[in-house]
Amino acid sequence: MGTTAEDIARAEKLEGIGCSRKRKEDPRFVQGKGNYVDDVKLPGTLFADMVRSPYAHARIISINKKKALALKGVHAVYSLPMISNL
Amino acid sequence: MIKKKISFKLNEQEVEVEVETRELLAHVIREQLGKTGTHIGCDTSHCGVCTVDLNGNSVKSCTILAVQADGGEVMTVEGLATNGELHPLQQAFIQDHGLQCGFCTPGMLIRSYRLLQENPSPTEEEIRVGLSGNLCRCTGYQNIVKAVKTAAEKM
Numbered sequence: 001m002g003t004t005a006e007d008i009a010r011a012e013k014l015e016g017i018g019c020s021r022k023r024k025e026d027p028r029f030v031q032g033k034g035n036y037v038d039d040v041k042l043p044g045t046l047f048a049d050m051v052r053s054p055y056a057h058a059r060i061i062s063i064n065k066k067k068a069l070a071l072k073g074v075h076a077v078y079s080l081p082m083i084s085n086l
Numbered sequence: 087m088i089k090k091k092i093s094f095k096l097n098e099q100e101v102e103v104e105v106e107t108r109e110l111l112a113h114v115i116r117e118q119l120g121k122t123g124t125h126i127g128c129d130t131s132h133c134g135v136c137t138v139d140l141n142g143n144s145v146k147s148c149t150i151l152a153v154q155a156d157g158g159e160v161m162t163v164e165g166l167a168t169n170g171e172l173h174p175l176q177q178a179f180i181q182d183h184g185l186q187c188g189f190c191t192p193g194m195l196i197r198s199y200r201l202l203q204e205n206p207s208p209t210e211e212e213i214r215v216g217l218s219g220n221l222c223r224c225t226g227y228q229n230i231v232k233a234v235k236t237a238a239e240k241m
Binding site: 020039 | 124188
């Protein structure tokens with residue numbers, strides 16, 4: 001695509017293939033009004049944290065959730081047997 | 087849990103908040119002050135999306151304690167436009183397609199703002215070095231550099 005003023009004027013007039021289009025969402029994004037998932041605040045939102053095995057190569061024999069569940073603010077601890085029917 | 091009352095200027099407005107001394111500036115700006123334009127991308131000061139301006143320096147707000155901003159002046163992306171008029175950098179980013187998903191944009195803008203204060207007419211190389219602490223996961227660097235150049239010419 002040409003870059004002279006004439007080329008740009010023609011491309012703008014054409015409004016088709018090969019011309020730059022202004023995006024509708026940009027004014028929001030450049031002003032910090034994007035509203036990404038982390039920006040959404042719903043009442044009662046909980047946070048999830050993944051617990052990974054501290055061993056690089058091992059078999060899971062059992063998972064003891066007692067201590068985690070006893071912590072203040074912990075609502076649930078999920079492991080595979082509880083969600084395997086999903 | 088030690089709490090401390092701090093006050094600072096956020097985008098020219100005086101704010102007062104009670105924070106835990108361990109709390110990070112990014113979290114206070116987002117959670118307590120509701121300015122979600124400042125994003126958190128990595129929590130490890132690699133990506134730069136949390137960049138804000140603190141006392142005339144670009145800082146990664148996920149690596150600064152909120153108490154360090156006490157008595158200071160902070161500017162976030164929300165403070166760039168004046169009276170509804172977009173800053174030349176914001177206009178240039180739109181015009182030159184300097185953003186795709188937009189997630190890194192606030193950090194890029196606020197860092198570019200400081201960069202142009204320090205060096206009003208940077209070369210392409212200087213822009214690239216100046217923005218090296220800000221990652222764009224869409225990899226749209228070409229147009230980001232172009233946009234900063236355009237803005238520099240218009241300012």
